[in-house]
Amino acid sequence: MSLVNIFKNRCPNCKKGYVFINNNLFSFMRLTEMNQKCPNCNYNFFPENGFYWGAMFVSYGLASLEGMLVIFACVLYGNELFDYANLLIIIAFMIILFPFNFRLSRIIWLYIFGNKTK
Ligand SMILES: [Zn+2]
Numbered sequence: 001m002s003l004v005n006i007f008k009n010r011c012p013n014c015k016k017g018y019v020f021i022n023n024n025l026f027s028f029m030r031l032t033e034m035n036q037k038c039p040n041c042n043y044n045f046f047p048e049n050g051f052y053w054g055a056m057f058v059s060y061g062l063a064s065l066e067g068m069l070v071i072f073a074c075v076l077y078g079n080e081l082f083d084y085a086n087l088l089i090i091i092a093f094m095i096i097l098f099p100f101n102f103r104l105s106r107i108i109w110l111y112i113f114g115n116k117t118k
Contacts, residue, residue, distance in 0.1 A: 006104070012111045014041035019110065025103045034106070047115050052106050054113070059105035066097055 002015070009025060011017040017040035022030045037044055070093050074086045 006107050006111055011038040011043050012114050013043040016040040019045055019107050020103050025100050028099050031099050055105040055109035058108050059101045062101045062105060
């Protein structure tokens with residue numbers, strides 16, 4: 001399992017084919033479109049119905065971590081810890097980072113729980 005390949009949107013089996021059709025993790029274009037199977041090694045990206053339901057928990061973890069980093073940056077910048085401006089900044093970051101969290105959480109879930117056999 002390689003962290004670099006997760007961020008490069010690569011297949012967990014061969015590390016060559018792409019999981020999402022749009023390779024830019026931050027783009028809103030074709031957000032939910034994934035390859036059914038790896039174009040290179042035919043690895044199944046949908047092992048069972050509802051497989052990616054659990055990726056929601058990974059997404060929650062990512063969003064929480066990002067929110068804490070933004071709060072930390074706001075406090076470093078000079079805002080009070082419980083300032084309403086921090087809330088607006090976090091909401092803006094959550095909207096901007098939504099495609100990144102969506103794609104990354106699914107890829108992480110696939111790397112953890114995807115079939116180890118083809
Ligand atoms: Zn592959």
